[in-house]
Every structure is written in structure tokens, then in C-alpha cells.
Amino acid sequence: MSATLKIFCKNTGEYVPINGGETLLELSQRLLPDGIDGMRPICAMVNNKNEPLQYQVFAPKMVEFLDRRSPSGARVYVRSLCMMLYCALTREYPGMRLRIEHSIAGGYYCRLFPLAADDKTTERHVATDDMATVTQRLKKAMRELQQRDVPFERKERLTADIIEKFRASGLSDKVRLLETTRELYTTYYRLDGVIDSYYGALAPSTGVLDVFDLHPYKEGFLLTAFDRRNPDVPAQYVTQEKMYEAFVDYQHFNEVIGIANVGELNMAVDHTRSADLINVAEALHDKKIAAIADEITRRYHSGGARVVLVAGPSSSGKTTTTKRLGIYLMANLLKPKMISLDNYFVNRDCTPRDETGDYDYESLYALDLAAFNNDLAALLRGEEVSMPTYSFELGKRLYKGNTLKLEENSILLIEGIHGLNPELTAAIEERMKYRVYVSALTTLSIDDHNWIPTTDNRLLRRIIRDYKYRGTSAEESIRRWPSVRRGEEKWIFPYQENADSTFNSSLIFELGVMKEYGESILRDVPNDIPEYAEAYRLRRFLSYFRRIGEKDVPPTSLLREFLGGSSFHY
Numbered sequence: 001m002s003a004t005l006k007i008f009c010k011n012t013g014e015y016v017p018i019n020g021g022e023t024l025l026e027l028s029q030r031l032l033p034d035g036i037d038g039m040r041p042i043c044a045m046v047n048n049k050n051e052p053l054q055y056q057v058f059a060p061k062m063v064e065f066l067d068r069r070s071p072s073g074a075r076v077y078v079r080s081l082c083m084m085l086y087c088a089l090t091r092e093y094p095g096m097r098l099r100i101e102h103s104i105a106g107g108y109y110c111r112l113f114p115l116a117a118d119d120k121t122t123e124r125h126v127a128t129d130d131m132a133t134v135t136q137r138l139k140k141a142m143r144e145l146q147q148r149d150v151p152f153e154r155k156e157r158l159t160a161d162i163i164e165k166f167r168a169s170g171l172s173d174k175v176r177l178l179e180t181t182r183e184l185y186t187t188y189y190r191l192d193g194v195i196d197s198y199y200g201a202l203a204p205s206t207g208v209l210d211v212f213d214l215h216p217y218k219e220g221f222l223l224t225a226f227d228r229r230n231p232d233v234p235a236q237y238v239t240q241e242k243m244y245e246a247f248v249d250y251q252h253f254n255e256v257i258g259i260a261n262v263g264e265l266n267m268a269v270d271h272t273r274s275a276d277l278i279n280v281a282e283a284l285h286d287k288k289i290a291a292i293a294d295e296i297t298r299r300y301h302s303g304g305a306r307v308v309l310v311a312g313p314s315s316s317g318k319t320t321t322t323k324r325l326g327i328y329l330m331a332n333l334l335k336p337k338m339i340s341l342d343n344y345f346v347n348r349d350c351t352p353r354d355e356t357g358d359y360d361y362e363s364l365y366a367l368d369l370a371a372f373n374n375d376l377a378a379l380l381r382g383e384e385v386s387m388p389t390y391s392f393e394l395g396k397r398l399y400k401g402n403t404l405k406l407e408e409n410s411i412l413l414i415e416g417i418h419g420l421n422p423e424l425t426a427a428i429e430e431r432m433k434y435r436v437y438v439s440a441l442t443t444l445s446i447d448d449h450n451w452i453p454t455t456d457n458r459l460l461r462r463i464i465r466d467y468k469y470r471g472t473s474a475e476e477s478i479r480r481w482p483s484v485r486r487g488e489e490k491w492i493f494p495y496q497e498n499a500d501s502t503f504n505s506s507l508i509f510e511l512g513v514m515k516e517y518g519e520s521i522l523r524d525v526p527n528d529i530p531e532y533a534e535a536y537r538l539r540r541f542l543s544y545f546r547r548i549g550e551k552d553v554p555p556t557s558l559l560r561e562f563l564g565g566s567s568f569h570y
Helices: 024-031 071-092 131-148 159-168 172-181 241-257 262-270 274-301 318-331 369-380 454-469 474-491 493-498 510-522 532-542
Strands: 005-009 014-018 043-046 050-052 062-066 096-104 107-114 153-158 185-191 194-196 213-217 220-224 230-234 307-311 335-340 385-391 396-404 410-415 433-439 445-447 501-504
Touching: 005 024, 014 024, 024 043, 024 062, 043 071, 050 071, 050 532, 071 096, 071 107, 071 131, 071 185, 071 194, 071 220, 096 241, 096 445, 107 213, 131 213, 131 220, 153 159, 159 172, 159 185, 172 262, 172 445, 241 274, 241 433, 241 493, 241 501, 262 274, 262 445, 274 318, 274 433, 274 501, 307 318, 318 335, 318 410, 318 433, 369 385, 433 493, 454 474, 454 510, 454 532, 474 493, 474 532, 510 532
Parallel strands: 005 062, 307 410, 307 433, 335 410, 433 501
Antiparallel strands: 005 014, 043 050, 043 062, 096 107, 107 220, 153 185, 185 194, 213 220, 385 396
């Protein structure tokens, strides 16, 4: 070989000579002819940045090929499935609009609508076939595309030209996004003559997308990818009725204010509507929390609900939600007393560890369950109890003379990630408990085919908060996040349907407000560490949003828990 260039392949641990202009796909076929443990690569990290296998190499690079089992590979796989679904739809139901709205029930919830001439579609379900027939036809068309191993052609053109291509294809949501992001060039993909754009890389071809399924669900259907624990089979359906209702509730709100995607949000900011959006979104939060407080009060006066458990995943806004809920309960003439489960952590030397060896603070058994249940039972008997404080600096539970006793009309508010787990309060009878689940269920989409993952919203909140108040760098927050997510999957999400009420803590304007903070913090992540890939991805994500100033965000806003300037004490 006459090559003069070399790359370092992390998979083989060797420097490899290459011909300038070779694609990553060609390199993977040469360097890894048997794949990665028998599985075909789907993308690669190039200098710690995720790139598609269509990427051409013209200079020395560090390359690591990834399959669908990696987090980055899984995202590429799902995005590619979405384009394959859209391509199948254009064949089977031309003139129909596909909206992939959010992840739920083990898959990705999709709905179909008729395309109107001005794209102002009514929210009517497509009445072409029954949904079982629709999913069968689409699944068959997707399977044919997969078996033909059709390439995803990656192209980059002037944005003005792509806008006209999307307008001609009826993709007005993408037109609005591109008109408001104002990039000179735009990357798009072509699959079997159909064009589309996605937030991130796609697979080299449809042949790698061999595991998927479609299921009728509610007013649409679920697209499922592979099971993360067994990548050779489709993900299993999970019942999430309460989560679905919470999503639908907020989607109706989006419809009323006329903002369903980032392009529409950016247009609202351009027309100086951001203050109105903030006020309306905050009013919606107030209304929802007031309704939960009213239901708790009703149950309290019926002889139950002496203990209110507020739970949710990391950075969902549990603390502010609990404090605001307490205010509304006081307005209902109850006396809320607040307890944080964090104060019942076991001493650090007794904290369980996860599979990576890190302390597993997400584990239920990171809490002293016996001490917590003893104190809870004593409080409900009317006794005065010495309350602990956990020192994260010392890694110990301390007693500083703080006591708590319930008075007449007192109600306990207990905040922590395990509130919905029955084992936490096994000694307390059910009628005495009321459970609230808090999560940032983002209903805003980038466009019709690119939803905003709830986890990205929460990760950005966490990065900003921990940088401002805990001295934690973005790279450390990103490094820790996979462990947090594993803990949520094990200890939180299986119990979310136990909730009596679900509170959606997302705010339609928040990513615009967090944009400046997030971009600044993420830019500090150096590009010679693995965390750079996630930092770059999140910066790219934030680039879609217009900046929204925080001056109109009230001090009682849940977002202030992460940005600062709250009237609550944390």
C-alpha cells in the first residue's frame, strides 16, 4: 500500500496506514472484517467526536469504531430507524405527515396526520386504514428496505438550497428550523430517493437495522428498536399509562400556544414573545401543583395522606416542586413538614458500589431504611424525633440537635428519588401515603422526526447546577451520568406508575434560557478525553435554540433551582 497517512485505531490498538479519502466504512471493513464481537460497526468516534461511517479521512486521526451496543451507537441506530420509517411512509402513505413525538412505553410514539397545503394540519388521526393495518404495511416496507441494504447518502449543501428541497417535500417544520438557525451549510440524508435531516449521524446503510418492531398504541403506534440488554431482539412494550397522560396533557398546552417544535419557539423569540411564554408556562406549573395540593388536602381530610412522597430522577426538580407544593398545602390550611431522604444516607464506608466501582447513591440501600422507617413511625405516633443531617463533605450522617414533631393538621412532605418504591415505606399503611412523581417530560421537538430526549434536558440542568453550586466540572457530570442513568433504570423508572399524581417539570422556554450557560460550561471540556463527545453533542443540540434571557424567569420558578436566583433556600 502506498499510503502516507496513518490513523490510530483504538479497536486494534495499532497505527494503521490509510489512503487519504477512505471512508470510515471502508476502513472498518478492512480493519474489522468480523465486526466488533461479531456485530457490524454503525458509527465511529473520531478524535472523541461521533461521526458517521460515511465520513472520509484525510488526516491523521484517532478512530474507535462503535456498534449499536454503545450509547452513541444506539442513538445512531434509533435515528436511522426513524428515517427508514419515514421512507416507508412516503411509499405506503404518500402525502401523510409523520410525527415522532417522544419516547415512552419502551419505544418511540408516532402519529400520522394529513399534510395540508399550508402545513397547518388539524390534530385529526389519519383515517386511511386501521392502525393495525398501518403498522403491518409500514413494517413490511421497512423490512424490505432493510433486506435491500440501501445506503444512507450523506450530503452537505447550502442551507438555502436545502430549505427549498424540504419545502418541496412538505417538511415545513424543518424549513422553520433552518430559517431560524441560520447556518450557512446543512447536512441532510437521502434514502432510496427520500430526503430528511437528523440531529446526529445515521448508519451507513439499512442492512445494519435488522432489529425493530411497530405496535399500534393509543392514537398512533410505537416504533421499538433493540433491547439494550439483548441487542438481538426488539425492546419489550412497557405499560406507562400515567406517563402517557402527562405527555398528552402538555402537548395540548403546546397546541394552544402554537409552539410544538424548536423552529416555532425560535420564531416566538424573534417576535419578542418570550416573556409571555415564560409567564404562561409558569402559570401552568402553578395550576398543576395547586391541583395536586387540592387532591392531597381532600384525602387528608378523609383520614389518609399523612405522608406525601415526592420522587423522580436526577435533576427533575423534585426539591422545588416539594417546596412549592408545601406553599399550596399551607394555603389549604395544612402545616407541611419537610424531610429530605438524602439525610438518611448511610455513612460513606457503608455505601454500596455500582459495577464500575463508584459509590452508588442511586441505590435504595444507600439509605438507612431501618432508621428512616423508625423515625417515620414515631412521627406519625405524635412523638418528637431527632432528625439527621448528612454531611457530603465528611460522608457521615450527623445529629445537630434538630428535632421534628407533627402538630394538629401537620403533613409530612418527603423528597427523594425512592419515594415511589414500596420498600421505602413498607411499614406505613397505603392509605396514609400519597405519591407524586416529578419528571421533565419534554414535549417540545426539534422537528417532526427529531424529538428532545428527556434525559438531555435533565443532564443539562444537572451540568449547570453542579457547576454553579457544587464546583463540579461538566466533564465530571458527563462521566458520572451513565451511572446515574443505570441507577434510574433500576431504582426509579420501574415504580413511576405507582404515582398518585405525575407532575411534568419541563418548561417550554427552559432550553433557550439554559443555552448560554450550557454552551459556556461545555466549551471547557477538553477534546482529548472521552467526555468531549457528549459535550460536543450537547453543544450542537443547544445551537438550534435562540437565546432567551432569564430576567423574566420568576424567583419561584423551578428553573431557578438550577440557574440560581431562587427565592427558595436549598
